[in-house]
Amino acid sequence: MSVKQTFTFISRSPAYASQRASLCLEAALAAAVFEQEIHYVFMDDGVLQLLTDQNSQAIGQKTLSKLLETLPLYGVENIYVDTQALAKHALDSADLVLDAQPIDDSQLAALIARSDQVLNL
Amino acid sequence: MSSLHTVSKAPQLGLLAQCLAVATAGDAVILLEDGVYYCLKNPEELPPAGDVALFALAEDLSARGLLERNRAGIELASYVEFVDLCCKHERSVSWF
Amino acid sequence: MSDSLFDKEGFLRDLSAWSEPVAEQIARAENISLAPSHWEVIRVLREFYAEHQHSPATRALVNLIKRELGEDKGRSVYLMKLFSGTPAKTASKIAGLPKPDNCI
Numbered sequence: 001m002s003v004k005q006t007f008t009f010i011s012r013s014p015a016y017a018s019q020r021a022s023l024c025l026e027a028a029l030a031a032a033v034f035e036q037e038i039h040y041v042f043m044d045d046g047v048l049q050l051l052t053d054q055n056s057q058a059i060g061q062k063t064l065s066k067l068l069e070t071l072p073l074y075g076v077e078n079i080y081v082d083t084q085a086l087a088k089h090a091l092d093s094a095d096l097v098l099d100a101q102p103i104d105d106s107q108l109a110a111l112i113a114r115s116d117q118v119l120n121l
Numbered sequence: 122m123s124s125l126h127t128v129s130k131a132p133q134l135g136l137l138a139q140c141l142a143v144a145t146a147g148d149a150v151i152l153l154e155d156g157v158y159y160c161l162k163n164p165e166e167l168p169p170a171g172d173v174a175l176f177a178l179a180e181d182l183s184a185r186g187l188l189e190r191n192r193a194g195i196e197l198a199s200y201v202e203f204v205d206l207c208c209k210h211e212r213s214v215s216w217f
Numbered sequence: 218m219s220d221s222l223f224d225k226e227g228f229l230r231d232l233s234a235w236s237e238p239v240a241e242q243i244a245r246a247e248n249i250s251l252a253p254s255h256w257e258v259i260r261v262l263r264e265f266y267a268e269h270q271h272s273p274a275t276r277a278l279v280n281l282i283k284r285e286l287g288e289d290k291g292r293s294v295y296l297m298k299l300f301s302g303t304p305a306k307t308a309s310k311i312a313g314l315p316k317p318d319n320c321i
Contacts (some may be wrong), residue, residue, distance in 0.1 A: 030318070035276070062271075073280045074274075075276060113122050117212065
């Protein structure tokens with residue numbers, strides 16, 4: 001078994017109301033520390049995590065988008081965003097804090113098929 | 122390199138359709154926990170599964186009074202068969 | 218200065234209690250004498266934390282220092298020399314920030 005595995009993280013939930021978005025990110029950062037191959041996909045309402053101008057101080061939480069911006073520093077460069085979800089919310093890449101590659105269902109299917117581990121939150 | 126997808130939330134969340142949208146031929150889906158309520162649907166109300174095999178965990182149907190109400194005709198799997206499915210596929214992808 | 222300012226591992230409990238003399242005190246406890254090369258890393262770390270509310274683990278610290286202070290300094294060997302064996306942990310401690318997650 002190779003030491004380096006391919007991990008795909010699929011983050012499907014918005015930030016703040018539940019822990020799902022931040023748990024998914026924490027798991028990816030932990031995997032990144034072990035220098036694994038990481039793909040991070042914002043799918044469905046998960047794309048809302050990427051909106052610019054977030055400030056969650058007033059609700060007593062850390063601003064998730066600020067933490068998402070650290071992904072490239074952890075060597076996580078393969079970041080994708082579900083194009084259908086962006087369209088559904090009438091958003092485009094200028095609304096997002098990270099440069100993400102567009103991904104559709106068939107590209108995500110192919111990514112899952114070549115991953116050793118998939119975390120879907 | 123196939124995947125076993127598990128769907129464990131009630132149909133109102135639409136996870137089965139999301140899951141089938143990224144499942145590929147040779148994958149399998151097993152409905153668990155509240156996911157087994159998909160068995161109450163009529164077959165034409167289910168998202169098209171194509172070449173993806175669809176199962177539901179019999180124990181979870183039984184617990185919810187659904188064993189005799191499986192209108193969708195989804196194939197039932199026991200815990201042991203669930204374990205077999207896990208072993209047959211390279212990875213699992215949870216939808217919850 | 219009372220020990221209750223710090224937790225068991227020597228991290229500052231109240232981040233707003235940090236000052237340069239406090240940094241000197243933490244560094245002394247780690248047998249580090251702060252020079253300008255330390256202070257520039259501490260400054261980058263504190264600015265990063267103010268923006269991202271996150272103490273970087275080693276991998277991110279190296280890339281952050283590379284981005285802010287250049288290739289020569291953005292290397293784990295350089296940072297290990299400055300801040301001993303676990304630079305992310307020690308530098309965060311001296312900078313008055315929380316312990317980074319995923320310290321390995």
